[in-house]
Amino acid sequence: MKAVRTYGPWALCAYVAFVFVQSLFxxxxxxxxxxxxxxxxxxxSGIGLFEPVGRFGVGTVELVASVLLxxxxxxxxxxxxxxxxxxxxxxxxxFTPLGVEIKGPGIEPDGGLLFAMACGVWIACAILLxxxxxxxxxxxxxxxxxxx
Numbered sequence: 001m002k003a004v005r006t007y008g009p010w011a012l013c014a015y016v017a018f019v020f021v022q023s024l025f026x027x028x029x030x031x032x033x034x035x036x037x038x039x040x041x042x043x044x045s046g047i048g049l050f051e052p053v054g055r056f057g058v059g060t061v062e063l064v065a066s067v068l069l070x071x072x073x074x075x076x077x078x079x080x081x082x083x084x085x086x087x088x089x090x091x092x093x094x095f096t097p098l099g100v101e102i103k104g105p106g107i108e109p110d111g112g113l114l115f116a117m118a119c120g121v122w123i124a125c126a127i128l129l130x131x132x133x134x135x136x137x138x139x140x141x142x143x144x145x146x147x148x
Contacts, residue, residue, distance in 0.1 A: 009131055012124040013069040016082050019121050020062035027059035036104040037114075044096045061085050069128070076136050079128035086122040093118065 026034045034055055042050035061081055068078030092098050093115045100115045129136070137143065 009075070009128060012128050013075065013078075016079075016121050016124050016128075017066040017069055019117050020066045020082070024059050024063060027055050027062075030055075033102065033104075033107055033110075036107055037098060037102060040098050040104075041092055041096060044098075058085060058088075076129060076132040079125040079132070082125035083122055083129065086118045086125065089118040090115070090122060 025031075030052070035051060038051035038055040041054065042048050047054075062085060065078045065081035065085065068074050068081065071078075093100050101112045102110045102114055
């Protein structure tokens with residue numbers, strides 16, 4: 001059990017960072033899938049800045065979160081950035097024309113893989129925040145005595 005407590009958070013951080021970092025190539029290189037996703041959101045919202053500014057912005061936040069996850073003192077901040085970013089992704093998949101399965105002209109359907117990865121990262125970040133709750137409470141100036 002001690003091994004799970006010791007290495008479990010690192011495994012969660014590695015998973016989140018893997019998902020975020022592997023997606024950076026697609027966001028920063030302007031792949032057809034990334035452009036389709038952010039263009040769909042731009043058209044739906046009427047906010048033209050979703051593509052390319054939103055694409056680069058999301059990629060940058062994911063990169064920063066990936067780095068912070070491996071610094072124990074601020075791991076909670078990386079997890080918070082991750083859960084915030086993935087909350088947005090999940091919202092856009094569920095409540096916009098983007099949909100759970102990414103489809104578009106010249107794009108092979110992903111079978112819901114991006115949505116599933118967003119959900120997995122959200123869960124991993126939620127667990128990391130739960131594991132760091134004492135540190136977060138201390139930073140907020142809340143101790144168990146003050147909560148009672």
